[in-house]
Amino acid sequence: MVALPSSQQLRYLITLADLKHFGRAAIACSVTQSTLSAGILALERQLDTPLLDRKVGKRVVFTPLGEEIVRRSRTALEALEALHQVAQAAREPMTGPMRLGVIPTIGPFILPRLVSLIRETFPRIRLSLTEDMTERLMEKLTTGRLDVLLLAMPCDCEGLETIPVWRDPFILVLPAGHPLASWPEVPLEKLVDEQMVLLEDGHCLRDQTVDICRQGNGWTGSEPDINHTASSLHTLVQMTAQGLGVGLLPQLAVDSGILAGCNVVTRPVTGGPMWRTIGLGWRQKSPRSAEFRALATVLGQLAPSGDALLPQTDA
Template identity: 55%
Template sequence: MKTLASGPLPSPQQLRYLVTLGEFGHFGRAAEACAVTQSTLSAGIIALERQLDAPLLERRGAKRPIFTPLGLDILREARHALAALASVTEAAAAARAPLSGPLRLGVIPTIGPFLLPRLMPALRENFPRLKLWLREDLTDRLLDSLAAGKLDLLLLALPVGTAADIDTLAIAEDPFLAALPLNHPLASLPRIPSTALGGESLLLLEDGHCLRDHALSACGLPGASAGEGFSATSLHTLVQMVAGNLGMTLLPRLAVDGGVLSGADVCLRPIDGDRPSRTIGLAWRGRSVRAGEFKGLAPVIAAALRPAP
C-alpha cells in the first residue's frame, strides 16, 4: 500500500474540490462553486483517491456523493489543512498592516440586520483600510465555513456549543424583552414576571436559529415549544404574528433598537428576574495569527451595540 511519504502530497486544489463536494453534496453545484466543470472536479477527486490509494466516495450509481468512512475522515482533515494554508497568507497580511485588507465576517440573522447599519460606518471610520466581506447565515453553517477557512471571523450569540478548535470573545449582553398583542392580559403589567412566561403560548423562531434556545434558556424555559406549532424564519415575521394576536414572543433589545417593531401594533415589556439576555461575541479559529486583530475589533463592536440614548 502506498504512503504519502512515497509520493507527492495532495494539492490545495484537490482538497478544495473534496471539501466543496462535502459542503454542497452535489457534483454540479460543487463544480460551479469551484469555477470548474463537473468532469474536472470529478477527475481531481479520482486523482486524489489514486494518490492516497484509498476510496473516498462510494460508486454504486448513487445520484449524490456518498463518502466512505475514510472519506469522511479525509474530508475533516482537508478542512483543517485548507484553514492552515489560509493562515499562512493571513500571517503575512497581519504583519504588513493589521486590520487592513480583506476580512470575511459571518454574522447570524438575528444580529446582522440590526447591528450592521450602526457598525459599518464605525468600522470604516476606525479601520479605513479594512475590506469587509459579509455572509449572513445560521450559526451551525457559519461554524462549518469558519472551520473550512471560508470565513475569518464570526459575530454571533454565545455559547456556540462544543465546536472544536474555536476561540471566542464575549463582547456585550443583549437583554430579552417580551412582545405581546395589545389586548393580551399581561400587557397591563409594567413588567412581565419570568414565572408567567411558562404558561404562555410562545411564538418562536424555527429550529436552527440559536436565538430560540438562547431565549428559552435565559428566561428559564428550556424545552418550551412554539405555540400551536407556529414558528418563523425571521424576527420581523415573529413580530407580525404577535401583532396578529397569535401569541407572544421574546425579542432581543438589539432588534428592538434596530426597528424590528416598526409599524407593528405590539406591546413591549421588560421581563422581571435575573435580567434574561443573550451574550453577543466573536468566534475565530483557534491559534489564528489574527487573534490580536479580532480582539482589536471588539471595542468598536461593543460601542455599536450600546442601546440608543
C-alpha cells in the first residue's frame, strides 16, 4: 500500500508556501522549526521528489513540481477538513470552533457587540477573531486558517460565497471651521476641490472613498493627489481635526464615538450612493454554508436602524 502524506505534513507544506520562512511557518503550526523541516523532508522522501530548491541559499523557493504539490495539497487538506465539518454540522449545528476574520475599519467599532451577540445567540460556538486587511484575510480563508470573514463590499471576493448583511452609510467629517461646515448637506461635487485625507494603501475603505469621489466627475486617473494618509480611522479623524483635509467615515465608526473630543463636524453627502455594504464571506461549497447564513441573519441585528439587508431573527 502506498504511504500517503499526513494532514500534518500537508499543513506544514502549505504554511511554508504561504509564509516563505521556516521559522514563521513553524510558529504558525505551533511546532519547532526542526519538526517542521523534518516533516517537509519526510514528505519529499514519500513522494520521491524535491519540493524545495535548496540551491538558492536561505530563501524558500519551491520547485515547479513543488508548486503543483502545494496547490493540490490545499485542495486535499480542505477536503479532509470538510469531512469533519460535515459530520459536526449535521450532528450539532452552530457548535465548536468558528474562526472569524474582520477588517480594521469594522472590527474596533463592532466587536464588543458582535461577541456578546454571538455568545448569547449561539452559546456553543467557540469564537476566535483575527483582524487584518482584506487581502490577507482572504489568503487565510483560502488556506483554511479562517472559516468566515466580516468584510466590506464590493471587494475582490473570487472563490468566496458572500451575503450582504447591512448598509453602512458614509459621513463627511470636516474641521469645525471649514466653509462646508455651514452647509446642512454637502453635494458630492463639492469634494472635487477638497484635499482628502485617506487611509493608506491596502485598506479597502481607501479604494471605496476614491470610487465615491470619482462620481463627482472631478477625479480622473488612478486616484487624486493625496498629501496625507492615515493608518487607521482614528488617525484620519485627528488629521482632519488639525485642518489637513476632509474625510469620509463609515457611520459605524461615527456611532461608536470616534469623534469624541475632536474639533470636527459631520455632514451627510448627497449626489450618489454614499454607503458600503457589510457582509459575510466564506469558501464556496463550504459544508458550513447554512451555519454562516444563519450567522449573517443574526448579525443583521447590529445594523443601524433601517439598514439591515436580511430579515432579522432572534436565534
